[in-house]
Amino acid sequence: AQSVTQLDSHVSVSEGTPVLLRCNYSSSYSPSLFWYVQHPNKGLQLLLKYTSAATLVKGINGFEAEFKKSETSFHLTKPSAHMSDAAEYFCVVTAGPGSARQLTFGSGTQLTVLP
Amino acid sequence: DGGITQSPKYLFRKEGQNVTLSCEQNLNHDAMYWYRQDPGQGLRLIYYSQIVNDFQKGDIAEGYSVSREKKESFPLTVTSAQKNPTAFYLCASHSFQNIQYFGAGTRLSVL
Numbered sequence: 001a002q003s004v005t006q007l008d009s010h011v012s013v014s015e016g017t018p019v020l021l022r023c024n025y026s027s028s029y030s031p032s033l034f035w036y037v038q039h040p041n042k043g044l045q046l047l048l049k050y051t052s053a054a055t056l057v058k059g060i061n062g063f064e065a066e067f068k069k070s071e072t073s074f075h076l077t078k079p080s081a082h083m084s085d086a087a088e089y090f091c092v093v094t095a096g097p098g099s100a101r102q103l104t105f106g107s108g109t110q111l112t113v114l115p
Numbered sequence: 116d117g118g119i120t121q122s123p124k125y126l127f128r129k130e131g132q133n134v135t136l137s138c139e140q141n142l143n144h145d146a147m148y149w150y151r152q153d154p155g156q157g158l159r160l161i162y163y164s165q166i167v168n169d170f171q172k173g174d175i176a177e178g179y180s181v182s183r184e185k186k187e188s189f190p191l192t193v194t195s196a197q198k199n200p201t202a203f204y205l206c207a208s209h210s211f212q213n214i215q216y217f218g219a220g221t222r223l224s225v226l
Contacts, residue, residue, distance in 0.1 A: 009155070032213055043119070043205055043217035044158075051213070090157060094213060103215060105157035 002027040004093045006106035014114045019063075019078040021109045023091030026072060033074045034092040034103075035065055044090065050074065061085070086113045118142065121206050121218035127226050128193065128200055136191045136221045138206035144216075146209035147189040151175060151202045152220075158205060164189055193223065201225050 007022040025031060032051045036044040048059025055067040065076045074091060091106040122137045140147065146165045150158040160173030164183040178197025183189055193200045203222050207215040 034214075036217075041203075041220065041222065043121075043219045044207075044215075045217070046214055049214065107155070107157040 002029075002031065002093045002104050004091050004104055004106040006089075006091050006109050008109050009107065010110045010112070012112040012114060013081045015083055016080050019076070019081045019085065019111065021076040021089050021091075021111065023074045023076065023106060024072050025074060025091070025093045027093055032094040033065075033067065034094075035059065035063070035074075035076050036090045036092060038088045038090065038108075040087075047076070047089075081111075081113045083113050083115065086111055119206055119208055119216055119218035121204075121221050123221060124219070126221055126223045128223060129226050131195045133192055133194050134223070136193070136204055136206075136223070138189045138191065138218060139187055140189075140208045140216075141187060142208055142210070142216060143186070144208035144210055145186070147183070148207045148209065148215065149173075149179075149181065149189070149191045150205045150207065152205060153202050161191065161204075 004025045034049050035047040037047050038044045047063050048057045050057045050067045058064045063078045065074055067074050088108045088110050090108050092103050120139045128134045148163045149161040151161055152158050159175050161179050162170055162173055162181040164170035167183055167186050170181050170183050180192045201224050203220050205220045206218045209215050
C-alpha cells in the first residue's frame with residue numbers, strides 16, 4: 001500500500017519570495033512521485049515527475065522538487081513566487097507494480113500569493 | 116490537439132434523476148479514470164477502466180455506473196442512489212509513461 005501526506009493545507013507567500021510545499025510519502029515499492037497543479041474550476045496539470053533517475057527534478061514554470069528517500073519526502077519549491085502560481089497543488093504517488101489503481105493523491109495544498 | 120474533453124462543464128440534477136457525464140479522449144490511451152473532488156479534499160477514485168469492455172470499482176463507486184464500449188469514451192452516470200452528488204468530477208486517461216492527463220472537469224449540483 002502507499003500513501004501521501006501534504007503537510008500544509010494552506011501556504012501563503014508574498015510575490016517574489018520562495019515557495020515550499022511539503023509532501024511525505026510511504027510506499028512498499030520504489031515509488032514514482034508527481035506534483036500536479038489545479039487552477040480554480042480546471043483540471044489537473046502535471047508540474048513534474050520523479051521516476052528514479054535524478055533526485056532533483058525540474059518541472060514547468062520554474063518549479064522543482066527533490067526526492068529524499070531517507071526522509072520519504074518530495075517537497076516542491078520555487079525560488080520566486082508569481083501571482084499566477086496561486087492554485088492548489090497535489091502530491092501524488094503511484095501504486096506498486098501490478099496495480100491498476102495507479103495513483104494516490106494527497107489532500108492538496110492551497111497556495112496564496114500576496115502582492 | 117490531443118486531450119481529454121469533458122462535457123458539460125456544469126450540470127444540474129433533479130431529485131430522483133440519473134445524469135450522465137461525458138468523457139472523450141483522443142490520446143489513444145487504454146486506461147481511463149473517474150475521480151470525485153470535494154472542497155478541501157484530494158481526488159477520490161470512483162471507477163477506472165484499463166481496456167474496452169472492462170472496468171473496476173474504485174473507492175467510492177456506490178451510486179455511480181460507467182461503461183467502456185469504445186477506447187475513446189468513458190461516460191459516468193450518477194444515479195439517483197447517489198445521495199450526495201454535488202461535487203467536481205474529473206476524468207483522466209493514463210499514458211504508457213505513467214502520467215495521467217485530466218479533463219477540465221464537470222461541476223454537478225443538485226436542484
